[in-house]
Amino acid sequence: MPELSAQLRRTALVTGASYGIGAAIAIALARDGFDVAVSELDTRALDTVVAAIEAHGVRARPVCLDLRLQASIEAAMATVIDAFGKVDLLVNNAGVTLRKPVVDVTREEWNAVIEVNLSGTFFMSQQMGRHLIGTGRKGSIISIASTHGVVGVPMVSVYGISKAGIAQMTRMLAIEWAPHGIRVNAIAPGTTETPTRAQSLRADPARRQVLLDRIPFGRFCTEDDVAGLASYLASTQADYITGQTLLVDGGLTAY
Numbered sequence: 001m002p003e004l005s006a007q008l009r010r011t012a013l014v015t016g017a018s019y020g021i022g023a024a025i026a027i028a029l030a031r032d033g034f035d036v037a038v039s040e041l042d043t044r045a046l047d048t049v050v051a052a053i054e055a056h057g058v059r060a061r062p063v064c065l066d067l068r069l070q071a072s073i074e075a076a077m078a079t080v081i082d083a084f085g086k087v088d089l090l091v092n093n094a095g096v097t098l099r100k101p102v103v104d105v106t107r108e109e110w111n112a113v114i115e116v117n118l119s120g121t122f123f124m125s126q127q128m129g130r131h132l133i134g135t136g137r138k139g140s141i142i143s144i145a146s147t148h149g150v151v152g153v154p155m156v157s158v159y160g161i162s163k164a165g166i167a168q169m170t171r172m173l174a175i176e177w178a179p180h181g182i183r184v185n186a187i188a189p190g191t192t193e194t195p196t197r198a199q200s201l202r203a204d205p206a207r208r209q210v211l212l213d214r215i216p217f218g219r220f221c222t223e224d225d226v227a228g229l230a231s232y233l234a235s236t237q238a239d240y241i242t243g244q245t246l247l248v249d250g251g252l253t254a255y
Contacts, residue, residue, distance in 0.1 A: 009058065011084040012234070013037045013077070015065060015124065016094025018045035020194040021144060023052075024223035025091055028231045030056040034089065037080040039065035059084070067094055067120025077127040086135065089234050090128040092121045092143040095162075102157045110158050117162035122169060125184070129177055138181035142233050143170060144226070145188040147249045163188070167245040174243030183242040185233050190249030193220040217250030 010033065014026040017038035026036050030053040038046050038053070038060065046062040053060035061083045066072040080087050095117045098109055125141050132139040148156055149163030166186055174184040191211050193201070201208040201220075212218060225248050232238055233246075247253055 009033055009035050010088040010234075011035045011037070011080070011086055012089040012091060013039065013063070013080050013087055013128075014091040014093055015039045015067070017049055019049075020196070021189070021192060021223050021226050022091070022093035023049040024227035025093065025230045027052045027056075028224075028227040029089070029091075029234060030054075030058050030060070032231055032235070033058065034234070035059040035061075035084050037061040037063050037083065037087075039063040039076055039094065041066055065094070067116045067124065070123060073120070073123050073127055077124075077131060081131065086137065087128065087131055088137070088139050090124065090139075090141045091230060092124055092141065092166075094120065095144065097156070097159050099155050100158075101155060105158055113158045113162055114165075117159070118165045118169070121166055125169070125173060129173070129180075129182060132182050133177070133180050138183075140183045140234060141173070141185070142230055143184075143186040145170075145186040145245050147188050147190045147247065147253055150188060150247070150253050170245055171243045178242060183233075183239070185238075185241060185243070186245040187226055187229050187233070188245050188247045188249070189221045189226050190215065190247075190252045191220050192223065192226065194223060215250040215252050216254065219250065221248055221250065 012029045012034045014022050016022045017026045018040040026038050030036050035058050036053050040046050043062040043064050050060040050062055063076050063079050065076040098113050121143055143166050145166040146163040148160035170184050170186040
């Protein structure tokens with residue numbers, strides 16, 4: 001198949017893509033022929049994923065993005081549009097976690113998680129919606145939620161609440177933007193064994209086994225499990241799917 005020209009290739013922006021799930025999704029999209037912009041607070045952390053994207057013969061663009069700042073969100077979207085001419089797909093992956101008992105959570109900690117995970121995702125999606133509606137283009141948004149937003153889990157209340165909000169946000173935006181041909185979906189992974197998470201789980205084998213015992217498949221989610229679903233949702237094969245939060249959890253929430 002002849003290679004598509006840069007003008008015809010689809011384009012994507014993946015937030016929080018320096019490692020883990022975000023990097024895996026960005027590389028999978030490059031493999032599918034997308035030009036991919038990737039964001040992080042410190043763009044130097046994106047060097048490895050940028051090289052991996054470009055190895056697939058497509059364009060990569062590192063972008064500085066602080067989801068806590070509206071000006072940064074607007075500047076990031078403008079940068080990608082300037083670089084690629086358009087954005088066809090937004091992947092909201094960037095997020096922060098907090099592991100703490102409910103009774104000890106401070107208002108500042110609550111605000112820090114909600115500001116990035118929920119508000120940042122909303123206003124990033126808003127920019128994408130404005131771009132697509134303003135240019136009359138169809139497009140897609142995929143947000144990374146979590147099984148913690150579906151089932152109750154101790155010690156991660158604020159994180160779980162923020163991810164539950166993403167699932168409802170997905171439904172709301174999908175309904176409002178369906179007339180414009182904009183699809184909005186979310187992916188909710190279970191415990192994902194990224195290199196960082198794998199290291200922490202190895203340091204606590206008892207906790208690792210407790211978590212594994214809850215998963216019918218008997219293994220943790222991988223970055224590629226999530227990236228594969230993101231690749232599908234970004235494809236034309238998923239053109240009739242919108243407003244959904246799809247679980248990638250090895251059967252965890254099927255109990």
